[in-house]
Amino acid sequence: MTASHPPRSESAPHLDSTAQLIGGIVSRLAGQLRLVPPPVRRPAPPALVLVAHGSRDPRALTTVRALMARVRDLRPGLPVHLGHIELNEPLLPGTLAALGDARAVLVPLLLSRGYHVGQDIPGMAAAAAARTRTAAPLGPHPLLAEALHARLVEAGWPQAMDGTARRSSAVVLAAAGSRDPDSATDTRRAARLLADRLGVPVIPAYASAATPTVPEAVRALTESGRHRVAVASYFTAPGRFASQCAQAAPWIAAAPLGAHETMARLILHRYGQSLAERSTQAA
Template identity: 80%
Template sequence: MTASLPFRTAGRPLSVPGRRPAPPALVLVAHGSRDPRALTTVRALTHRVRALRPALSVHLGHIELNEPLLPDTLAALGGPYAVLVPLLLGRGYHVGHDIPQMAAAAAVPTRVAGPLGPHPLLAETLHARLREAGWPAAPDGAARRDSAVVLAAAGSRDPGSAADTRRTARLLADRLGVPVLPAYASAAAPTVPAALRALAARGRRRVALASYFTAPGRFAAQCAEAAPWIASAPLGAHEAMARLVLHRYDQSLAAPWASAA
């Protein structure tokens, strides 16, 4: 099983002879926020992951702003190795630089999994949050011709991040049967107001806002305020999000391990 694969340091497996090695710890890596609801949300998601896989050692660390910070979480680990799963929705500076640097500085061997998005489980969560906000269960043809969605994301200067968001928008559009236009709170275009104007110009009179944020925060609130109709809650601790975290963990374990020289 993939969970029994050992990490390797200096070409030697970190395992005890005659004993099946424990699976690597799972560390959820959140960005951190001054909004207290964000910490509550990522803690709830961490608990949900633990509930889905009780035998797994599951921890939480933050890049900034909230405790525990990721370096402190890694320093306190009781196990010999860990897989870090970013609670980030696409590529960007944190995924490509900050988290790997913190992982490299840790005293325990680590592997950094890919970001959560894009993935169909995110589209599933977005759909569920829209339904909670009032999106119809089975809109007829006329309603679909009148409706659209703005997928409101944080934004990044990394072109890979925008590509990941566009992919999620296509997955959600396939699920809903209406146009889904990505828009951004900062660092990328179009803005949420610009996306809303573009859809209105195309005759879409009922436009929902899908909050493409892991947890509540300033950007999520600003985007929701611009919604002309319904606005969904952030992705949060939805059961599909917990399954996606474990999927990224398992993917990371299944990849080949490189031994140190």
Template identity: 80%
Template sequence: MQRISARPGRVSPLHGRRPAPPALVVVAHGSRDPRALSTVGALLDRVRALRPGLPVRLGHIELNEPLLPDTLAALGEAEAVLVPLLLSRGYHVKQDIPEMAAAARARTRLAAPLGPHPLLVDALHARLAEAGWPLGTDGAEGDVRRTGAVVLAAAGSRDPESRVDTGRTARLLAGRLGVPVVPAYASAAAPTVPEAVRALAARGRHRVAVASYFTAPGRFATECAEAAPWIASAPLGTHPAMARLLLHRYDRTLRTPAATTPALASA
């Protein structure tokens, strides 16, 4: 029914206004490292700049405020798409986030984690180049192709599907760089970064870079970088591809029938 203003002959300015889109709630893990919170905040600012008018909110699983239940409570009856700022499937995506949303009785849909996806490979490649990975057709790049390799350093999970996702990213990055890329983990899975470095050296790959497969700085990212025998890239952080990927996951979730479970199919 058309809403009528108090003054005769004038239609309320609310008539014809499009409803607000569902909020994009970025769900971060949380970290004791203060750099993580500032990095995630800057990443969300990039998302807002790309999509003016889209409500963009932040919720954490643990360790930092706002916690996800508080973010959902603040949204009230508004619909939201939860996009995990996580790089693979695992317990947080399959259990923690859905349980928090259910407990909050919020109107939410859950997107897939960020990885694997070619946009992540764009960001990883750029971060390696910033750290000193040679680009172009000069002799340095040729040397690296013959004797170099990359360890893709991830947080780690006991969930086998998490390792599958990380392995897919490693293969995508290997195709981009033209060198072997071996997944390694900071916890809960094998090999560790030092183990992967030693295995590559045994294969004659002595110029080994560590690619930081973390969304923000933190203890795991620092420890993995310290194990690099050559160069180590910075975490993915606020790279423009990360902001585009968050929006891609949001848009894809809105296009997916609600009966499906996109969080369990991270293509």
């Protein structure tokens, strides 16, 4: 009788070869992964510091905070801070001190050049440890003309005008006023941008330090046959000057620019413009 032998296992060599194959694949993948460079962490963007003038009118601080919230909504993840030149907390030196030596772009909530833009803000920035750049003031710019137009429409300015209405209408662009000639130049440019947009004359006038005053500009336009004269408020926030100018309006008076969405877009534009200029200079 022939002795029986247990059946030979065919699976052992197969399992060994499979294990070797998997091990080779794992080894090759591990080698390839070692060749992949680690992800590069992008540096945090420079902080955006809104530089407001400051006011004793509590509505001004409320407005600036609302504008800051709009900027944050448009650019999530961007650090946005607030500092005032005077009258309100936080003051700009304190805001900059809290940043340490971080990078920051200071965006003045001012509508023209002048002493604050040329002297006050650079002086405070130079005294801080933070690595700062100061952006251009908000005005003049076509986005400001857009926001001024929107505020006029809210106050009752017609969406459309025929020729007769245009010939009898005009706008006084009421600004704070300054003895700095650059400020007057910028305000006149802002008036021209708004005039181009509206198709009617726009005369710059001032609450202080410059002429003509708002009542003088209104009277001159009325005497020239412009009987529907509106006052556009060239102020970033409510306050004493803005209220005085509005009271001189014989027809409609627009609200200050305030926290209009276009203002938030313009702030981010000035921030990006400053960074782009820095990149160009570095190249």
